[in-house]
Amino acid sequence: xxxxxxxxxxxxxxxxxxxxxxxxxxxxxxxxxxxxxxxxxxxxxxxxxxxxxxxxxxxxxxxxxxxxxxxxxxxxxxxxxxxxxxxxxxxxxxxxxxxxxxxxxxxxxxxxxxxxxxxxxxxxxxxxxxxxxxxxxxxxxxxxxxxxxxxxxxxxxxxxxxxxxxxxxxxxxx
Amino acid sequence: xxxxxxxxxxxxxxxxxxxxxxxxxxxxxxxxxxxxxxxxxxxxxxxxxxxxxxxxxxxxxxxxxxxxxxxxxxxxxxxxxxxxxxxxxxxxxxxxxxxxxxxxxxxxxxxxxxxxxxxxxxxxxxxxxxxxxxxxxxxxxxxxxxxxxxxxxxxxxxxxxxxxxxxxxxxxxxxxxxxxxxxxx
Numbered sequence: 584x585x586x587x588x589x590x591x592x593x594x595x596x597x598x599x600x601x602x603x604x605x606x607x608x609x610x611x612x613x614x615x616x617x618x619x620x621x622x623x624x625x626x627x628x629x630x631x632x633x634x635x636x637x638x639x640x641x642x643x644x645x646x647x648x649x650x651x652x653x654x655x656x657x658x659x660x661x662x663x664x665x666x667x668x669x670x671x672x673x674x675x676x677x678x679x680x681x682x683x684x685x686x687x688x689x690x691x692x693x694x695x696x697x698x699x700x701x702x703x704x705x706x707x708x709x710x711x712x713x714x715x716x717x718x719x720x721x722x723x724x725x726x727x728x729x730x731x732x733x734x735x736x737x738x739x740x741x742x743x744x745x746x747x748x749x750x751x752x753x754x755x756x757x
Numbered sequence: 758x759x760x761x762x763x764x765x766x767x768x769x770x771x772x773x774x775x776x777x778x779x780x781x782x783x784x785x786x787x788x789x790x791x792x793x794x795x796x797x798x799x800x801x802x803x804x805x806x807x808x809x810x811x812x813x814x815x816x817x818x819x820x821x822x823x824x825x826x827x828x829x830x831x832x833x834x835x836x837x838x839x840x841x842x843x844x845x846x847x848x849x850x851x852x853x854x855x856x857x858x859x860x861x862x863x864x865x866x867x868x869x870x871x872x873x874x875x876x877x878x879x880x881x882x883x884x885x886x887x888x889x890x891x892x893x894x895x896x897x898x899x900x901x902x903x904x905x906x907x908x909x910x911x912x913x914x915x916x917x918x919x920x921x922x923x924x925x926x927x928x929x930x931x932x933x934x935x936x937x938x939x940x941x942x
Contacts, residue, residue: 599914600813605880607815609906609913617910625873632872633852635879638773639845640815647846651853660853664846668838671818676834678812679823682805693928695811698920700895703887704902705916710880711907718873727871731878741879742776745872752871753864 586662588619589653593646593666598674600667602702604641609705611645612712621653625717635741642667723755760829761836767794768821768840775817782817790824797824817841 592614600607608631615621622630627645634644643664650663678685685691719725727748734744767789775782783806790796797805809819818838825837859865884903888896902916 595914597814599917600815601811601917603810603816605883606913608880613906613910613912618912628873628876629869631876631879632869633856634845634849635876636776637845637848637852638776639842639848640817642815643818643842643845644849647849648853651850652857657850660846660850664842667815668818668842670814671812671822672834672838675809675812675814675819675822676826676831678808679805679826679834682808686804686808689932690925690928692924694921694924697924697927698917700891700898701902701913701916701920703884703891703895703899705906705913706880706884706887707899707903708906708913710877710884711903713873713877713880718877720870724870724874728874728878731875732881735878735882744875744879748871748875749868750871752868756867756870757863 585654586659589650589659589663590666592619593650593663594669596642596646597667597670600642600670601698602705605709606702606705607642608709609712611642612709615645615649616712621649623717624712624715628713628718632745635745727751727755761832763794764825764828764833765836765840768824768837769843772817772841773844782820786820786824796828 596607596610596614599610608627612624612627616624616627630645630648631641633648634641637644646663646667647660650660651657653659719728731744731748735741771782771785771789775785787799787802791799791802805823806820809823810816812819818841821837821841822834825833825835827833829836888899891899905911906913906916
């Protein structure tokens with residue numbers, strides 16, 4: 584039963600995952616944290632950090648990780664990873680075939696235009712959900728956030744930033 | 758068969774060496790697919806790429822699909838996707854199997870305490886950048902959507918559907934006879 588639920592959740596995440604990894608994060612949060620309680624918001628934040636430092640799309644990384652931790656075996660991982668790869672293997676194939684007709688379709692462009700604020704809101708929701716007492720423990724957390732915000736704003740490499748914030752964590756909290 | 762294996766290997770490398778967001782892999786995919794293998798003309802690649810980034814699903818996989826499809830049809834897509842997925846699958850599986858063992862470790866816990874606020878910054882910056890570029894009514898809408906998803910717990914799926922529907926209805930309303938044929942440019 585848990586396998587079916589995992590499969591359906593990741594299928595949804597794949598099919599409605601417009602707008603890239605961070606927007607997809609809000610779908611992942613909704614399914615994993617809010618709806619099924621398979622993980623806490625903090626655990627998800629940790630996975631996002633891990634997935635920034637390992638290669639590959641966030642959606643795949645989350646799927647593999649959650650598939651394993653929820654079921655405790657590799658089959659769970661394979662199932663969720665397969666589920667999140669299905670939309671590209673079906674929908675994207677169709678899009679590729681009908682490419683020339685879709686490219687200048689006014690309805691599709693209209694839909695894309697109106698989905699933009701939704702996608703933007705989803706990214707905002709992902710950031711908001713992580714903003715809680717477990718991620719912001721004290722003034723030091725705010726200081727790390729402020730420094731990282733400025734660094735990201737000026738396009739400092741995200742892997743470097745995570746490594747430095749990990750070092751800061753060890754220095755400040757040990 | 759040789760092309761299928763080449764597709765697999767090309768996307769395996771891309772999957773294994775691209776970190777961070779999907780957009781970070783554009784230069785690497787371009788180099789492999791356009792410059793090295795000459796599977797695509799540059800313009801054609803960018804055209805298809807624009808479409809792949811507006812389709813749902815992880816966008817590295819969507820790119821794998823259109824490149825694979827052009828060379829070898831559906832099987833090409835399958836091999837390319839397998840190649841792109843496998844490195845992150847294996848790496849994350851190892852981490853999932855062994856990370857729980859580190860959970861109690863006080864160094865790891867302290868490091869994650871430092872990392873968590875950094876993750877929020879990493880998401881907040883692209884959010885603000887995207888927000889800035891929207892017209893004011895879309896800006897308000899995006900803020901409202903963020904609040905409702907986070908604090909009310911409504912699934913983002915409903916907002917995606919509502920946005921798509923609004924776009925289609927408004928296009929239909931504004932343009933009674935849209936030119937759907939288009940054609941190659």
